[in-house]
Amino acid sequence: MTKQLLTGSFVALISPMNQDYSLDFGGFRTLIEFQREHGSSGVLIMGSSGEVSTLSTEERHAIVRETMKQKQPGMEMWYGCTGPTTEATIDYVKQAAAEGADGAMIAAPAYICASNDDIVDYFLEVADAATIPLGVYNNPPRVKTDLGADEVLRIAAHPNVQLLKESTGRVAQAALIARARPHMSLMCCCSPNLGLIVPTMSLGGHGTANMTGNIIPREMAVISKPWEDFQDAENFRAAYLANLPMLHYAYSAINPVPMKSLMAAFGLPAGPLRKPQKHLNGAALQRGLDAARELGVVETYGLSPISALAAAE
DSSP: OOOOOOOEEEEEOOOOBOTTSOBOHHHHHHHHHHHHHTTOSEEEESSGGGTGGGOOHHHHHHHHHHHHTTOOTTOEEEEEOOOSSHHHHHHHHHHHHHTTOSEEEEEOOSSSOOOHHHHHHHHHHHHHHOSSOEEEEEOHHHHOOOOOHHHHHHHHTSTTEEEEEEOSOOHHHHHHHHHHOOSSEEEEOOOTTTTOHHHHHHTTOOEEEESGGGTOHHHHHHHTSOOOSHHHHHHHHHHHHHHHHHHHHHTSSSTTHHHHHHHHHTTOSOOOOOTTOOOOOHHHHHHHHHHHHHHTHHHHHTOOHHHHHHHHO
């Protein structure tokens, strides 16, 4: 398939839930519209931020089916399609394709800790079977498998691989991939602890596949814009430094706990986390509320400070 390079802010959406832990499809609609309205290039649904490991196969299929009915013009809709085996991953990708998804993001299956060679073969086998573009998520903190630059570039050579989300924390690896100029969008996650956003964007990165855009999508759109001139670099620097407290809050606990907690506090569709995870409260949540207040999130997005203050108690 012809590969179009994707650019900008791809937000890894949370999965909103009702108080009985069922999926809130009305909430999905609100969040998807919120992202399009505020400049996100696309959304990734059912990544780790979407609590995908807690969802049943039936729920995963339903999310793709129902959210594709809510597709917004001009915004890509991608889905996390990693399964526990190669065959299960292929099945999830095929279902997403059948529903009209723009693409599928896959990572190495969690917990099995397969060798790097086996995981490269896994990515290539899924790519062979795919009829929609694939994104590769190199995410050793979650799945242990840690692909090097040479292995990533072997996968990137496949015509169906369109995007890399790099989360190793190795600036040198991002540089090697950027130098090779694969015909693939080079993105990174937004964790300031990994420290990849600044070097990736300065080396010609195409954007970020981020979690923090759930609450500050406009700001992440600025941070995620590819640099075409000096003004883009200046805008990036100003936005990155201004929003650094929110980025640190977003990764102050395992995702999506901080982000979903803050969204619920501001009255956005979020609902509970599936157990055993629970919302932050007290000082841990106050850190996010303070960052949001400093950034003027209430005024920018018309969110409710009353619900925020109540949730902090």
